[in-house]
Amino acid sequence: MNLTEFNAFDISDSDIFEESAPAPRPAQLEIERAVRMLIAAAGDDPSREGVRDTPSRVAKAYAEWFAGYRIDPKSFLGRVFEETEGYEETVLLRDIPLVSTCEHHMAPITGKAHVAYRPNGRVVGISKLSRLVDGYARRLQLQERLTNQIAHALDDVLQPRGVAVVVEATHGCMSTRGVNQHGISMVTKCWIGEFKTDESIRRDLLDSIRRC
Ligand SMILES: Nc1nc2c(ncn2[C@@H]2O[C@H](COP(=O)(O)OP(=O)(O)OP(=O)(O)O)[C@@H](O)[C@H]2O)c(=O)[nH]1
Numbered sequence: 001m002n003l004t005e006f007n008a009f010d011i012s013d014s015d016i017f018e019e020s021a022p023a024p025r026p027a028q029l030e031i032e033r034a035v036r037m038l039i040a041a042a043g044d045d046p047s048r049e050g051v052r053d054t055p056s057r058v059a060k061a062y063a064e065w066f067a068g069y070r071i072d073p074k075s076f077l078g079r080v081f082e083e084t085e086g087y088e089e090t091v092l093l094r095d096i097p098l099v100s101t102c103e104h105h106m107a108p109i110t111g112k113a114h115v116a117y118r119p120n121g122r123v124v125g126i127s128k129l130s131r132l133v134d135g136y137a138r139r140l141q142l143q144e145r146l147t148n149q150i151a152h153a154l155d156d157v158l159q160p161r162g163v164a165v166v167v168e169a170t171h172g173c174m175s176t177r178g179v180n181q182h183g184i185s186m187v188t189k190c191w192i193g194e195f196k197t198d199e200s201i202r203r204d205l206l207d208s209i210r211r212c
């Protein structure tokens with residue numbers, strides 16, 4: 001897509017969803033123009049003092065909310081450590097804060113992810129698990145896809161004996177519009193390897209997530 005020819009209504013799915021090579025994004029001024037249109041559509045006056053700078057703020061916010069299109073989250077797992085002293089039990093990073101955006105309504109998804117793996121001689125720095133979650137979350141997402149992407153990335157790179165990802169999140173599109181229901185959370189899970197085949201390992205993990 002040529003930026004100089006950009007029209008806000010011409011973005012196609014392939015422009016947005018190319019996995020490894022994200023498409024160029026609309027220029028700042030084009031985003032601001034679209035946001036002014038949305039302010040007017042909401043029924044307000046885009047030239048009013050209070051909202052005059054809102055389009056540029058929203059453009060900046062987009063860069064944060066959708067930073068995940070600019071990176072390959074798997075690259076965070078590039079550094080692995082092999083001196084694990086034979087540690088073979090589950091490694092769990094619990095309660096990773098999650099901020100994402102629902103692809104159906106562009107409403108916030110907020111919650112927590114729990115990411116676990118059973119090492120096969122190699123471990124990663126635990127902060128990289130948080131970065132991995134954030135990298136996939138900062139895109140337009142379905143919770144199911146997000147859960148699977150995190151798990152399969154960890155499995156591909158680390159090739160551990162098992163991977164488990166549990167995501168619990170609330171969807172703004174349910175709490176602020178539509179059914180307008182608060183206090184609901186969606187729970188999604190992905191089990192790979194020993195977490196899928198061994199029920200006691202899975203149960204032990206769920207116990208650890210609920211509280212050590
Ligand atoms: N499975 C799944 N559904 C989601 C997710 N995020 C939002 N949804 C749902 O996506 C659905 C979209 O349904 P539609 O009927 O096309 O849209 P809608 O008319 O706005 O639906 P309502 O939200 O029921 O008003 C809704 O049921 C949302 O609750 C998600 O991560 N996973």
Ligand SMILES: [Zn+2]
Nearest residue numbers: 102104105173
């Ligand atoms: Zn939604």
